[in-house]
Every structure is written in structure tokens, then in C-alpha cells.
Amino acid sequence: MAWTDIIGQDRIKHLLQRMIHEQRLPQAMLFSGMAGTGAVGLAIEFARTSNCIDPIRTTTGIDACGVCRSCAQFRHLGHPNLRLTVALPAGKGGEVESEMKADVIEELKTQILALAEDPYFEIRLPNATQIKIGAIRELKRTLTLSAAQEGGRRVCLIVHADEMTTEASNAFLKTLEEPHEGVTIILTTERPERMLQTITSRCQEVVVPPLGDDLLAEALHRCDGIPEADATLIASFAQGSYTRARSFMNEDMRGYRQDVVDLLRLALKGQSFRIPLTEALAEIAEGKDKVKVEMMLSLLLLWLRDAYSIVKTGTSASIMNVDQRDALEKFAASFGNADYPRVLRAVEHSVRLVHRNVNLTLVLLPLLLDIRRVFHEARSATMRAS
Ligand SMILES: [Zn+2]
Structure with a gap:
């Protein structure tokens, strides 16, 4: 993955790169925007670039080198400084990662690898609709017990943060109130209005807008090999979401x-x-x-x-x-x-x-x-x- 793998969103790329460049990294950010606009990919790229050992600095921004040890670990999203929190399947033992069943762990691993390959892949475990308090407690524990590895920055990404239960939200709010050295928590959501206002107000909000039809059509043509006339047609349906656009690719x-x-x-x-x-x-x-x-x-x-x-x-x-x-x-x-x-x-x-x-x-x-x-x-x- 690289900044260029994310379609458009130049304004946000510049904002995030400037933060890294100037070492003004916020404690918490909220990326709000619908699925398929690149929010998760932007968060991962932020994490990758802030952890790169030998980043490439240009006059306008900063880019991960792609070859150092840190970048190699990011290739499969296996870097210790990156932590993903997603909704886990309901039921006994499914509340925290350490108690997850083997098949769920396997599925999560497969999906994380898919995300590593494709920033628009949407992680969604079967029967998982809630982020429960157990997952937040586990996040909290890792933040207090260990420090960022190798001088990098710890990035905790909570995907679909609006899926936190009330209990989880309250626990998370406490985590957010405590200062953590070298940590940026990034929440992504399609529905910021469903989240506690006390949480959103403590995050720097980054609105990830829908993609323009032209950008979508261009991406469908260039990356997915869709003929131009079809790409234009599909893009006009996609409501600014690349994920949605690609779901139409197989329709006649x-x-x-x-x-x-x-x-x-x-x-x-x-x-x-x-x-x-x-x-x-x-x-x-x-x-x-x-x-x-x-x-x-x-x-x-x-x-x-x-x-x-x-x-x-x-x-x-x-x-x-x-x-x-x-x-x-x-x-x-x-x-x-x-x-x-x-x-x-x-x-x-x-x-x-x-x-x-x-x-x-x-x-x-x-x-x-x-x-x-x-x-x-x-x-x-x-x-x-x-
Ligand atoms: Zn690197």
C-alpha cells in the first residue's frame, strides 16, 4: 500500500503528511465518511509513514520508503505499532481477541491480509456487529503495558467506531481522556452522529468526502480494466464510493x-x-x-x-x-x-x-x-x- 493507492483525497493526504512532517501528531482523530472513500486506507498509510525508519521527504509531503524493516512489516499489516480493533462475532468467548475461536482468528487474519493488499477491502467478520467492552479493555491494556516499538508511533485503528456498545463507548472515553505517549488513535465511521459527543469532541475530525464521478471512472478504467464507457456509467451509480462502484462491475x-x-x-x-x-x-x-x-x-x-x-x-x-x-x-x-x-x-x-x-x-x-x-x-x- 502507498499514498498513491488511495484514490483522490489529496487534501487529506497533505494534511496527514504535514502532521508527520512537522511532528504534530494528534492523540486522536475521527475519520468520518462512507465506506469506499478511502478512510481506512488513509489511516493505515498514516501509520506506515509515521513508522518508516527512512522516510522520503519531498517539498510537499512525506512518503514511506517501502523497503525498511518497518515498511516490510506493514506490507502484511503485521507491524507491532499498528493495532486494529473491529467488531467481533457475538456469543461466548467472542468478546476479546485472546478468547476468539480458531476459525474466527483465521478469518480475521485472512481479512487483514486482504486489507493489506487492497485499501478498499472492508473488514467484516460474520455475525459481528458490535465492538464490545472487552475489546476496548484489551486496547487499554496494550496501551498502558507496552510502549511503541523502535521509536515509531503506535497507531490504534478502530474501524466502524460507531459499533461500540454504550459500555464500550464509556470505557473508551476514559482511555481517550488519559494521555498516552507516542500514540494516535484513529476512529473511522460512516455515522459520526451515532457516537458519543464526548468522544467525537475529543478527536480531531477529518471528513473524508465522497469521490467525484470522474475520479471513480478513471480508477475503474485504470485499476480494474473496465472500458471507459462502462466505467463512466458505473461511476454515476456509485455515489462517490469506490467499493460500491466495484460491486457493480459484474453487473451487465x-x-x-x-x-x-x-x-x-x-x-x-x-x-x-x-x-x-x-x-x-x-x-x-x-x-x-x-x-x-x-x-x-x-x-x-x-x-x-x-x-x-x-x-x-x-x-x-x-x-x-x-x-x-x-x-x-x-x-x-x-x-x-x-x-x-x-x-x-x-x-x-x-x-x-x-x-x-x-x-x-x-x-x-x-x-x-x-x-x-x-x-x-x-x-x-x-x-x-x-
Ligand atoms: Zn520505510
Whole structure:
């Protein structure tokens, strides 16, 4: 892992590097941001660089050398100065690491190695949703009993810190109040509002923002070998999370888009549209694949937004579906004066309904009939005018 393995977040990288460079290392930091934005990776890189024996200093920052003994230990996240605390499986004996069952220990080791390889890997043990007081007591014990190794800095990383139970939070608060030499505690969370305010106020908060669509698309193309057109499409779904973006990689996005655009065309046909449309919708509803339908509707939304953007600006310069330029331009030319905002609102509303498990046919049929009405009204108005 290296700073460059974490996508974007330049402002935070500079902030953390400056802290190390100037030796102004905080006792505690709270990295808040949703999964897949790089918070855990940034924390590990902070730990790696602050422990590197021979770091490379540049005018703008500081980087771990990658070859010293400390860096070698960080390669598998096995450095004694790095301590990870995560939720452990519920049940007897699962509360503290020293009492964990062999298979859980094995699983945790495997996941830590996966994280070492991939800063966006999310550590999540099966049946583990809480960080219990036992885990915090153990953290406390290691902090009081031993000092940082080899003059480095101890970094204790608590992943999903909002998963601490009330008991654990109170115990942790006490730890936070005691001064520790050479220690930085980093908490990561997607939900800082669920944490004790007395904890968050004692941490320097670092907000890790969602990644821009451009950065995501670029990373999907460069690191995951996704063709550019697909990468753009996937990025627009990912809501700024690289983890989420990668979860869509195996979905047939272009296939879904083709299906939904075909459906739109079917709904806009002349008089004999009803039976083929009902049949097509029945087939989709039969699959009962809520996620697929949600994606199809979101793709329809992107496609219609592109058409609207061409209508509004008169150019296709800023469309998302770049590989559909011809089809979109034709569509925009045919339906130039339609009430696009109304259609877009209707599709957005349908996405929410599908998400809330409303019967798929009950969502899709009224939506497509509504879209048909809006576009046909526009077309007859154009014909009357000409
Ligand atoms: Zn090094």
C-alpha cells in the first residue's frame, strides 16, 4: 500500500503528511465518511509513514520508503505499532481477541491480509456487529503495558467506531481522556452522529468526502480494466464510493440500459403498444429481481437526463451515455418540447417505490404509461404547431 493507492483525497493526504512532517501528531482523530472513500486506507498509510525508519521527504509531503524493516512489516499489516480493533462475532468467548475461536482468528487474519493488499477491502467478520467492552479493555491494556516499538508511533485503528456498545463507548472515553505517549488513535465511521459527543469532541475530525464521478471512472478504467464507457456509467451509480462502484462491475450495465431503452421505445410506439408492453413488463416482474429493476430505472433516469441536457443546451457535449450519442440526439430532436422535469420526477419516484418493495408491475406500468402520455402530448403539440 502507498499514498498513491488511495484514490483522490489529496487534501487529506497533505494534511496527514504535514502532521508527520512537522511532528504534530494528534492523540486522536475521527475519520468520518462512507465506506469506499478511502478512510481506512488513509489511516493505515498514516501509520506506515509515521513508522518508516527512512522516510522520503519531498517539498510537499512525506512518503514511506517501502523497503525498511518497518515498511516490510506493514506490507502484511503485521507491524507491532499498528493495532486494529473491529467488531467481533457475538456469543461466548467472542468478546476479546485472546478468547476468539480458531476459525474466527483465521478469518480475521485472512481479512487483514486482504486489507493489506487492497485499501478498499472492508473488514467484516460474520455475525459481528458490535465492538464490545472487552475489546476496548484489551486496547487499554496494550496501551498502558507496552510502549511503541523502535521509536515509531503506535497507531490504534478502530474501524466502524460507531459499533461500540454504550459500555464500550464509556470505557473508551476514559482511555481517550488519559494521555498516552507516542500514540494516535484513529476512529473511522460512516455515522459520526451515532457516537458519543464526548468522544467525537475529543478527536480531531477529518471528513473524508465522497469521490467525484470522474475520479471513480478513471480508477475503474485504470485499476480494474473496465472500458471507459462502462466505467463512466458505473461511476454515476456509485455515489462517490469506490467499493460500491466495484460491486457493480459484474453487473451487465449496458445490457440493462439496452433493455430499459427498448422498453421506453415500446411504450412510445403507435396504437398497438399495449400488449407487447404488458408482456415485456410481466417478464421483468417475473424475475423478481428488485436490484436489477432499480438499476434499470436509474439507467433510464441517466438516459433521459442526457436527452434533456441535449434539448436544453443544444449540444451533446456533457452527456453521460457517450456511446449512445446518436440515439440520444435523435430522441431529443423528436421530443424537444416534452415536460422532461415531470418525467424525471416520475422515474425518481419509481426508483424509491421499487426500493420500498412495491410490486414491480404496479410501479412499472403506470410509470411507462405516464411517460407515454407526456411524450405524446409533446409530439402532438409539435405537430399542431407546424
Ligand atoms: Zn520505510
